[in-house]
Amino acid sequence: MTEFQQIERKQITFGGKPVPVAVVHPLDRASKAPSVLKGLVRGMRLTLGYFLRPWKVVTRQYPENRQTLRFPQRYRAMLTMIHDSQGFHRCTACKLCEKACPNGSIRVITQKGLLEGVNKLDQYIWRMDSCLLCNACVQACPFGALKMTHSFENAVYDRRLLVYNLNRYAGPPAKVLAAEPDTAKRRQMMEPRGRFDGPLPLNEGLKPVLAKTQESPVRETSA
Ligand code: SF4
Numbered sequence: 336m337t338e339f340q341q342i343e344r345k346q347i348t349f350g351g352k353p354v355p356v357a358v359v360h361p362l363d364r365a366s367k368a369p370s371v372l373k374g375l376v377r378g379m380r381l382t383l384g385y386f387l388r389p390w391k392v393v394t395r396q397y398p399e400n401r402q403t404l405r406f407p408q409r410y411r412a413m414l415t416m417i418h419d420s421q422g423f424h425r426c427t428a429c430k431l432c433e434k435a436c437p438n439g440s441i442r443v444i445t446q447k448g449l450l451e452g453v454n455k456l457d458q459y460i461w462r463m464d465s466c467l468l469c470n471a472c473v474q475a476c477p478f479g480a481l482k483m484t485h486s487f488e489n490a491v492y493d494r495r496l497l498v499y500n501l502n503r504y505a506g507p508p509a510k511v512l513a514a515e516p517d518t519a520k521r522r523q524m525m526e527p528r529g530r531f532d533g534p535l536p537l538n539e540g541l542k543p544v545l546a547k548t549q550e551s552p553v554r555e556t557s558a
Pocket residue numbers: 414435436437438439440441461465466467468469470471472473
């Protein structure tokens with residue numbers, strides 16, 4: 336019921352028995368007027384209050400405030416692979432995140448062969464266009480290789496540009512690379528990966544749905 340309605344309670348006879356019922360009557364204009372005026376005054380008072388005390392305004396002036404934007408800690412906008420100061424990631428290509436993803440938004444492509452008993456990651460493909468940002472992949476990763484960031488300005492005109500390659504290099508994870516003391520050898524083990532080269536079936540058995548694009552959808556991912 337709203338304040339513009341009136342309820343009449345009465346009893347009717349149904350099947351020979353008295354039954355309590357409520358009948359709703361809309362109010363006429365004259366009866367509505369006090370409530371309408373009260374609402375108007377309340378709204379004007381709020382507006383005037385914000386006009387006189389602008390520091391109380393909660394609306395943020397985006398994009399002017401881009402530099403000072405603050406997000407709640409748990410806000411999630413983009414899946415990112417963590418890279419340390421030396422550019423190493425921790426992904427062992429175990430595919431647990433891929434299995435945890437409820438809608439096939441992740442495809443972990445491994446390189447053939449094993450290196451010191453560890454899988455080598457080739458490409459870590461993430462589809463932002465279907466991602467729910469549910470965080471299940473981050474939680475499933477036993478190596479803490481993924482995280483969610485606040486990077487939310489991701490609008491594009493072509494949804495194919497929402498397919499990202501998250502790893503900066505193909506090769507073994509940080510643990511294996513750190514054990515190699517020779518920097519030159521270490522660099523040889525890391526093939527640069529900067530862009531997604533589709534098309535690629537993101538679920539087993541599905542035909543490729545993504546055409547190759549000229550523009551790279553890949554952006555720098557921060558550690
Ligand atoms: S956040 Fe959820 S939907 Fe998105 S890739 Fe991770 S598991 Fe899949």
